[in-house]
Amino acid sequence: MSQITPEIVQAHQLTPGEYEHIVSILGREPNITELGIFSVMWSEHCSYKSSRIHLKKLPTRSKLVVCGPGENAGIIDIGKDPEGNDYCIAFKIESHNHPSFIEPFQGAATGVGGILRDIFTMGARPVAVMDALRFGPLDDPQTGARNRRIIDGVVAGIAHYGNCFGVPTVGGETVFEPSYAGNPLVNVFALGVFRKDQIFYGKATGEGNPVIYVGSKTGKDGIHGASMASAEFTEESKQKRPNVQVGDPFMEKLLLEACLEAMQTGAIAGIQDMGAAGLTCSTCEMSSRAGTGIEIDLAHVPQREQGMTPYEIMLSESQERMLLVAHKGRENEVLDVFKKWGLDARIVGTVKSDGIMRVLNHGEIVAEIPSRPLADEAPIYDRPHTKPLRKVPMEGPALRSENLTADLFTLARSEDLCSKRWIWEQYDYMVRTNTVAGPGGDAAIIRIKEIGSSVAMALDGNGRYTYLDPREGAKLMVAECCRNLSCVGAEPVAATNNLNFGNPERPEIMAQLVEAIEGMADACAFFETPITGGNVSLYNETLGEGIFPSPVMGIVGVMKTEMPVGIAFNEAGRDIYLIGGIGEADGVRMGGTQYAKQVIKDIWGLPPALDMVFEKQVQLAVREMVTSRTVESAHDVSDGGLAWALAEASFDNLIGASVDVDSDLAPELLLYHEGPSRVVVSTADGKTVETMAAKYGVPALKIGVTEAGRLKISNKGITLVDTPLATLRESWATALESKLEAEVHA
Amino acid sequence: MKFGVVVFPGSNCDHDAWYAASANLGHQAEFLWHSDSSLKSSDCVILPGGFSYGDYLRCGAIAKFSPVMASVKKFAAEGGYVMGICNGFQILTECGLLPGALVRNRGLKFICKEVLLTAATANSPYTCAIPTGAELRIPIAHGEGCYVADDATLDMLEADDRVAFRYVENPNGSLRDIAGVLNEGRNVMGMMPHPERATEPLMGSSDGRMVFESLIQSYASQLSAAK
Numbered sequence: 001m002s003q004i005t006p007e008i009v010q011a012h013q014l015t016p017g018e019y020e021h022i023v024s025i026l027g028r029e030p031n032i033t034e035l036g037i038f039s040v041m042w043s044e045h046c047s048y049k050s051s052r053i054h055l056k057k058l059p060t061r062s063k064l065v066v067c068g069p070g071e072n073a074g075i076i077d078i079g080k081d082p083e084g085n086d087y088c089i090a091f092k093i094e095s096h097n098h099p100s101f102i103e104p105f106q107g108a109a110t111g112v113g114g115i116l117r118d119i120f121t122m123g124a125r126p127v128a129v130m131d132a133l134r135f136g137p138l139d140d141p142q143t144g145a146r147n148r149r150i151i152d153g154v155v156a157g158i159a160h161y162g163n164c165f166g167v168p169t170v171g172g173e174t175v176f177e178p179s180y181a182g183n184p185l186v187n188v189f190a191l192g193v194f195r196k197d198q199i200f201y202g203k204a205t206g207e208g209n210p211v212i213y214v215g216s217k218t219g220k221d222g223i224h225g226a227s228m229a230s231a232e233f234t235e236e237s238k239q240k241r242p243n244v245q246v247g248d249p250f251m252e253k254l255l256l257e258a259c260l261e262a263m264q265t266g267a268i269a270g271i272q273d274m275g276a277a278g279l280t281c282s283t284c285e286m287s288s289r290a291g292t293g294i295e296i297d298l299a300h301v302p303q304r305e306q307g308m309t310p311y312e313i314m315l316s317e318s319q320e321r322m323l324l325v326a327h328k329g330r331e332n333e334v335l336d337v338f339k340k341w342g343l344d345a346r347i348v349g350t351v352k353s354d355g356i357m358r359v360l361n362h363g364e365i366v367a368e369i370p371s372r373p374l375a376d377e378a379p380i381y382d383r384p385h386t387k388p389l390r391k392v393p394m395e396g397p398a399l400r401s402e403n404l405t406a407d408l409f410t411l412a413r414s415e416d417l418c419s420k421r422w423i424w425e426q427y428d429y430m431v432r433t434n435t436v437a438g439p440g441g442d443a444a445i446i447r448i449k450e451i452g453s454s455v456a457m458a459l460d461g462n463g464r465y466t467y468l469d470p471r472e473g474a475k476l477m478v479a480e481c482c483r484n485l486s487c488v489g490a491e492p493v494a495a496t497n498n499l500n501f502g503n504p505e506r507p508e509i510m511a512q513l514v515e516a517i518e519g520m521a522d523a524c525a526f527f528e529t530p531i532t533g534g535n536v537s538l539y540n541e542t543l544g545e546g547i548f549p550s551p552v553m554g555i556v557g558v559m560k561t562e563m564p565v566g567i568a569f570n571e572a573g574r575d576i577y578l579i580g581g582i583g584e585a586d587g588v589r590m591g592g593t594q595y596a597k598q599v600i601k602d603i604w605g606l607p608p609a610l611d612m613v614f615e616k617q618v619q620l621a622v623r624e625m626v627t628s629r630t631v632e633s634a635h636d637v638s639d640g641g642l643a644w645a646l647a648e649a650s651f652d653n654l655i656g657a658s659v660d661v662d663s664d665l666a667p668e669l670l671l672y673h674e675g676p677s678r679v680v681v682s683t684a685d686g687k688t689v690e691t692m693a694a695k696y697g698v699p700a701l702k703i704g705v706t707e708a709g710r711l712k713i714s715n716k717g718i719t720l721v722d723t724p725l726a727t728l729r730e731s732w733a734t735a736l737e738s739k740l741e742a743e744v745h746a
Numbered sequence: 747m748k749f750g751v752v753v754f755p756g757s758n759c760d761h762d763a764w765y766a767a768s769a770n771l772g773h774q775a776e777f778l779w780h781s782d783s784s785l786k787s788s789d790c791v792i793l794p795g796g797f798s799y800g801d802y803l804r805c806g807a808i809a810k811f812s813p814v815m816a817s818v819k820k821f822a823a824e825g826g827y828v829m830g831i832c833n834g835f836q837i838l839t840e841c842g843l844l845p846g847a848l849v850r851n852r853g854l855k856f857i858c859k860e861v862l863l864t865a866a867t868a869n870s871p872y873t874c875a876i877p878t879g880a881e882l883r884i885p886i887a888h889g890e891g892c893y894v895a896d897d898a899t900l901d902m903l904e905a906d907d908r909v910a911f912r913y914v915e916n917p918n919g920s921l922r923d924i925a926g927v928l929n930e931g932r933n934v935m936g937m938m939p940h941p942e943r944a945t946e947p948l949m950g951s952s953d954g955r956m957v958f959e960s961l962i963q964s965y966a967s968q969l970s971a972a973k
Contacts, residue, residue: 250755430940
């Protein structure tokens, strides 16, 4: 007898076709618990049903990749310790966009918690976190107050979780656009370190092995979080607050230490965290990966409240929970470790060989589903895609600046380019004493104490570029991320991506996704940075308004552990070179720049043109200059163009630049175009810089010298920008805080 | 010299203190588990930074009840060196080994940054190797680091020369710019800044070494005096 009506199916965001597929898998109608289980596993968030066929286009292998997509995080080999043990890093980026809009503090906090569990569930100790954040404009008359509340909550939430857990938040990026006002993005990247012979996988192996639940009790929070993250926002979704989970970083810290210690006993066969879709996802994925079955009895699951139904227990997204499989007969070794750390650990079931995920409640079967079809046979859609959505013209207004220095101040005060110190000073970016380069540079660097190497990491994304041309925008993003790593002397080796897009059921949005993935695939193959994992967040729309297509890239690089080369000029009187040259630009290619956004307040045209072959040569040259210490500083030219890159290099030590170039570009273009493949370096050894650049066939243009206290840029002797640094830095340093303080006075 | 670093559930700078003392200063260091009462014959006990027991009631409020703290109190009463850093400082004030309290930062936000400190006295085992007037670059990382006490207590601390460190630019609203204080016997010291995070050039500053070196020096002269 079936209680499942079409309305119930629809309420679970399953289509009639998907429901039929469920019936055929089961050979009968599902009960309500089974329907709930299918609905979360087959949600966009868990199944990637709209993106999966396109994600297959991404390169995922290299000789360093130990584990690619499909596990909790990607793993790459980073070298040996003095005893010859191989060391690896596990890293991944994940979004918590929808929860962070509904409840910014907890949404962001649990986003951090979720990705940290993905890392340590594999046996790696998390050593770094970064965040890519997108918010609505802080001073918008309609949405500003809410946007300020959201950023305040998100930053505090990240700080709360990361600081207490004891992982440094070492970098990231923050961008503001009106399209994020109703749909902020919170993408959290985490990276952990471990020995290659101590990797754990989420596999329920060994028939008869006990299944152990550990961590927080299960409550009614977060039920249907995964399906919420797969639906567009409406007015109603503000009512979904109980769907957002509450994080407990202290519990997570205990779980981390206890899990790593328990892993050392050798008594653990497999382990997986309970993230999206909670107990459902961990049980069926673990058994599916191992080709086994799993049987649990919910009566043994620690519960926070009385009278929870099987449906609620299976779908709860209560945080800080892990599921692990111990070797039979050795379960007490595992339980003892958890007891030592004061954690609730219970045996809730057993591994079976029948391929079935069987859920009992006090001995009575409440769900019985073949694991593999549930985990892996989610419908896959080749959704129609047409031309990417684009509502802006190719040609923009004529650029005739009245005051190019004033324009530079406008950039300095803009939300996108101003100092983000207010954000990152709330994060403990130093805990664990590995932070060689923290926030504020081109890339963060974390030394790995066990070996002589460090890991550099950068996050990048540019929604405007991707909106104007999804394919080229995605390539530019990969190129910039790699360039950031090259600027600190690291060789990019692997990547993770977070694809934040709108509603894939709209063909012009789907086209954005497809083209961005394809562009990313090309660039990642070219730069030899395979994608080892990531996350797709779709339906980022509110009331039918989509966000800019906003892929975010996290790329990691490896380098020797040594004193870092930063972005800032250190000494006056040093030669400044522009590696890669002035580049080419025209009015059309200015339409996606910060100059267009902040000064002209418009968007048009195309993103900057990228020549990947040239870009790679520039990066090779710069990497050699940095690792050989031929240059004292290196900073890539990106948002805000050459003028802004020079300004940023000047702030830290108030050592600026006196620059004169010889270009036929219009001044607005010369100063502010964002053509890639360019890096500003300062050096006491110009000759060697020139030799190294020549070796890679790239121009090294000597554009000026560093000068204390001042930034002056001219073209053929005609002054374009001239300002004391102190005032420019003041504008840059205080802008974010003063915009946020408006809330207090409002 | 042997350092014992206490590990409470939620300590997260325990490894940093251990690493600073052993790898960077070249001395022995061992972890002390919160529910054990043995101090493993440490010469100095470090209560590290972090969020002991989640800091859910008040920072450091639960830690004072742990078995290890009973031993630490006894050790301190016998003149043993006890250094509390950040959360460790909070614990020392909660359990009465140091006067005053640490409350929410002025501005109410967590702050992580490098600050400048001066040693307010050379007359302590934690500051004796620090040149007078030297400004030390040492990071802070706390949400509740604003040192408060009543005027009488503050006056007494100053009269007894028991202020160990002062901020050059007060980052958190601490009364009289106090960053660290000593107990009456001068063997117990708590400070909000993290000297263990500034013990090698790679971390951006080595100034924190001076705190450890003071201690190591004091210990050595104490030993030779005993002989």
